[in-house]
Amino acid sequence: MADGSGEDWSGRIDTTTAHPARRYNYWLGGKDNFAADRESGEAIARVYPAIRTTALENRYFLQRAVRFLAGEANVRQFLDIGTGIPTADNTHEVAQSVAPSSRIVYVDNDPIVLTHARALLTSTPEGATAYIDADLRDPRTILDDESLRKTLDFNQPVALMLIAIVHFLFDEDKPYELVKTLVDALPSGSYVVMTHGTADLNDPAAREYALREIQAGRLKVDARPRSHDEVAAFFTGLEVLEPGIVPVTAWRNPVPEADRPPLVDTAMYGVVARKP
Template sequence: MNKPGDRIDISVAHPARRYNYWLGGKDNFQADRDSGDAIAAAFPTIRTTALENRRFLQRAVGHLAREAGIRQFLDIGTGIPTADNTHEVAQAIAPESRVVYVDNDPIVLAHARALLTSSAEGATAYLDADLRDPERILAHPDLRRTIDLSRPVGLMLVAILHFVPDSDDPGGLVGRLLDALPAGSYLAASHATADHLPPEVAAEAKAAGRGGGPHGLIALRSRAEVARFFAGLELAEPGLTSVAEWRAEAEPRPRPSAAEVSMYGAVARKP
């Protein structure tokens, strides 16, 4: 059986490493930087998008832990750890919070095992798995040891669904995950869009997002398409909106525009 490290292909861009590059990190390779630069050439504010998306995750986790009373989180598409990860935000509010991280990049796996350490009262686990195999995630013994699927879970799908093409049925994947979670669970998700971009910029961004093979693909979906991921759920205020504006009252002003960020986000409860 291959070790995770055997799967690292530094010649192909990977979303987690490209995101790390946009955030100013050092855990990336030339292919990631080239892909990141190509997207930045078409969409110059992509680094603002990455930062605002990260802040959305932190505010969403804070809302779920503080206001919704969620104490268990399933964070799929973790990315390379940086400041204020899901468990750090949640455990600062409720030290007993338990978090399972999932990513399919072996570099993320190595960093997560080293850096994602839990509070004494809570727990964290890391799964080397893919969003496109939800049954494997849900049945994984490390997940089952860490969180109780009979109690509400905060499902975090932050900046990952736009890497899943329509041919892989992203809506179906979200549905299969939510079906396994009890009433009172939440979905927090963000998703790239071209809705706010001029047509020529949107075309360039879409073309850049298609580069670099499967890991390079970015599906820029419309608001209506993103809203389908939340079908049947109860949206928390302010609903589906720019990640830069979702419960951002305490963030520094002026806020980036919807066009600068081009990312929708929402948090919703499973009734």
């Protein structure tokens, strides 16, 4: 496999271990996944059958948030960390459909995503896109990258997109410090967009069942769900926009509430905040 530069990244792809981006691709009905990803996806689905609904609603939230930022908020720059495998309506496609001059930098550490870099780097003539092979756990590498500095002007507002990635940071990774490093680098008037897995919204019986499966070793945990208060702590000093930190289905959703999935089927918080 090679990315747009022709470089071969196949040696970095471990097909025997599930990867969050490939598992997410599987839940969304994609084909860029391996047996280990599908097995892991099905194991989670047995404990939480609505996981595919959560994945879809998370994607819809991203699209609504980007439309808001590129439209009402007049943001023209996006830093999307934890890009994932490209699918329909990626950040640059949504942003540039609203404002063709939008500039987007994608960041991911999965070589499968890298093989799709050409799809991510498609841009309108007025705008620009770039891709950085890096990890959220190393924010300085991201911020110091030459491609980022060439593509984004940090004298102007930037939207930091952290979609379904922060819950893969465990407490020992110091997630609050990592996010703060990124937020501190943003100029005034920038935005932070996050979705984060939570157990707050799950049915209590489902939580107990999941705990038994984990304790029995039948379910491998590679994420750290956080409560509403724990998610809120990422936004200390920022202005959280209405309607606040809410289930992803509840964030500025034009679909009538009666027609949305029930909250127990969307175990993900969504939030958009502005840096004063």
